[in-house]
Structures are given as C-alpha cells and as structure tokens.
Ligand code: NAD
C-alpha cells in the first residue's frame with residue numbers, strides 16, 4: 001500500500017518514513033526542503049534498504065502538487081507533516097506562518113479530493129490546548145486560545161479537516177495526533193533533528209551546548225511550582241512517535257476507526273523537569289552541560305503532560321523508550337551530524 005508523506009524529509013517525517021517502510025508500506029514524499037535536506041533519503045535507504053519516491057515541491061504550489069498527486073493517485077492515505085513549526089518565529093511572522101501552514105493544507109485537501117485519496121493523518125500538537133487547566137491533559141480537555149499563530153494554525157486546521165470530512169468530497173476519514181515534546185533520534189544516528197540557526201527547543205540546545213557550539217544553556221525559570229522549580233514537560237521519543245503514525249494508519253486502512261475523525265494524544269504520560277533532562281543527558285553521555293538559571297520564557301506553562309490512555313486503548317500504542325534512551329540517541333545523532341553532515 002502506498003502512503004504519501006508531506007514533510008517526509010523533516011525530523012518526525014523521516015523517522016515515520018523509516019517505520020512505514022519497515023512495516024511494508026510504499027512511500028512517496030513531497031517536501032519543499034525548506035527545513036530538511038534531500039540527503040536524508042540516502043540515509044533512510046541505508047537504514048531500510050528501501051528508497052522512498054520523492055519530489056521537492058512546495059505544497060502551496062497547487063499545480064506542481066497536483067501533478068505529484070496524479071502520479072501517486074494509487075496512494076491509500078496521506079500523512080501530513082509539512083508545516084513551519086517554530087512557535088516564537090510564528091509570532092513575528094504570522095502572515096507567512098498562516099499562509100504556509102493553511103495554504104499548503106488547502107492545496108493538499110484539494111489534491112486529495114481531485115485524485116480520490118480517502119484518509120489522512122494530521123500532525124497536531126499539544127499547543128492546541130492553549131492553557132492547561134487540568135493535568136494530565138486529555139483529548140477532551142478544554143481548549144483555550146493558543147499563544148501563537150503556529151498553535152492557532154493547528155487549531156484552524158483541525159476545524160477545516162473536520163468540516164472537510166463531514167462535507168461531500170473524497171476525503172472520508174482522518175486522525176489527528178497531538179504530539180507532546182518529541183525528542184531523540186533513530187538508533188542508527190543517521191537521522192535526527194537538525195534545527196536551522198539557534199535552537200528554540202530544549203534538547204537541540206542541550207546537545208549543541210554539550211558539543212561546544214553554544215556557551216551555555218539558559219534554563220528558563222527555576223521558580224515554578226514544580227518539584228525542583230523548573231518547568232515539566234512530557235518528552236516522547238521520536239521513534240515511538242513514528243510508531244504511533246503506523247498504528248494510526250493501520251487503524252484507518254483496516255477500517256477500525258470508530259468515527260470519521262478521531263484524535264489521540266501522543267505522549268509518554270510522564271513529566272520531566274528541565275533539570276531532570278539535563279541530569280539524564282549528563283549521566284547517560286558522560287558529558288557536562290553548562291547551564292545557568294535564567295528568567296522564565298514568556299508564554300511557558302509550568303507543567304504539562306499527556307493522558308495517552310486513549311491511544312493505548314484504541315491504537316494499541318504506548319511509549320516504549322524512556323528518557324535515558326531519548327537523551328542518549330539525541331547525543332549520538334548530534335555527534336554524527338557534526339562529523340559527517342554539517343556543511
Ligand atoms: P520539520 O521542520 O523537521 O519537518 C517539516 C517538513 O515540512 C520540513 O522538511 C519542511 O521542509 C517541510 N515543509 C514545510 N512547509 C512546506 C511546504 N509548504 N511544502 C512542502 N514541504 C514543506 O518539523 P517536524 O518537527 O518534523 O514536525 C513535523 C510536523 O509535526 C509539523 O506539522 C509540526 O508542526 C508538528 N509538530 C512538531 C512538534 C515538534 O516538537 N517537532 C511538536 C508538535 C507537532
């Protein structure tokens with residue numbers, strides 16, 4: 001069975017493509033390479049001995065996208081990763097974020113409708129909960145306005161996707177996966193996260209500090225009402241997250257879904273503080289991370305973690321890899337990337 005993966009050369013996309021190929025699916029990737037590199041295809045091939053089809057196309061370009069979809073109209077589903085994803089950047093560049101994330105999704109839906117692909121899995125995010133009044137966060141927890149155009153774009157796409165599925169068109173069903181904090185890398189260290197410029201996220205900042213690219217990590221706030229005062233998040237290994245996509249896909253293609261549009265939290269269900277992540281990283285990798293306590297980062301919540309019981313019950317999925325495996329794989333990837341891939 002063929003699956004079209006948008007954003008498939010990116011961080012989560014590339015790990016998911018590996019698991020799809022391993023599970024026996026055929027894959028066709030569409031990605032404009034804005035935040036990824038074509039060489040990831042070679043590394044996917046090294047890991048899986050299979051090479052996905054690929055075209056460098058901007059999903060906002062309807063004509064080029066449609067020609068790609070016509071070539072792959074035998075696909076049974078789309079996994080839609082393609083998006084701009086930097087929360088802080090989206091506040092400064094709102095028009096661009098809305099244009100890219102919504103525009104690409106509109107075109108995608110039109111292409112799917114034109115060629116008749118019935119199923120979609122959408123990359124949603126824990127950011128769509130906005131402020132988190134209850135922990136752990138459940139799928140039906142109240143949603144509040146998000147603090148960024150990025151988060152709002154994810155909320156809007158949810159509405160558009162639901163309405164599209166209800167409407168009269170070829171897109172018949174979909175699953176949104178709400179990721180918590182994906183980190184880590186494939187055990188081969190051949191693929192991983194390589195942010196452009198100064199990282200915003202904790203793990204890339206830690207690995208880049210440990211390898212000497214950054215002087216010091218700023219720990220944003222040590223006065224939260226949490227066990228050690230630093231903020232707590234639900235970190236999820238990217239390979240576990242990739243497995244969740246395969247399970248969600250199997251649910252749709254095997255027609256096991258209970259409603260046409262379903263939503264699952266994908267988290268480990270366990271919170272770690274910033275200091276606990278640093279401790280695990282130093283212990284597992286035998287390397288020091290320079291850090292200093294800094295003021296809170298505006299917009300950050302003290303704590304959030306997922307209730308992923310629904311994914312466990314309905315997708316038969318749960319996180320398998322622990323925080324030690326996450327930080328060890330992230331470090332192995334950083335070392336490989338700096339030695340072999342950095343230009
Ligand atoms: P990524 O930037 O590594 O991958 C996204 C890919 O989409 C990139 O390869 C980029 O080149 C491509 N892309 C962007 N706009 C495109 C367009 N118009 N046309 C074609 N390709 C385009 O990001 P990621 O971390 O792998 O995230 C994948 C998805 O998961 C995104 O939708 C993101 O919002 C979502 N998500 C990510 C996180 C996270 O922490 N990484 C958390 C929650 C949700």
Ligand code: UDP
Pocket residue numbers: 181200201202203205217218219220221231232233274297300
């Ligand atoms: N964080 C930090 N220093 C950094 C980056 C992040 O202390 O340089 C903290 C941040 O305040 C949050 C946690 O690490 O509590 C995870 O942040 P990240 O940006 O990775 O993900 P978020 O949960 O904000 O989406």
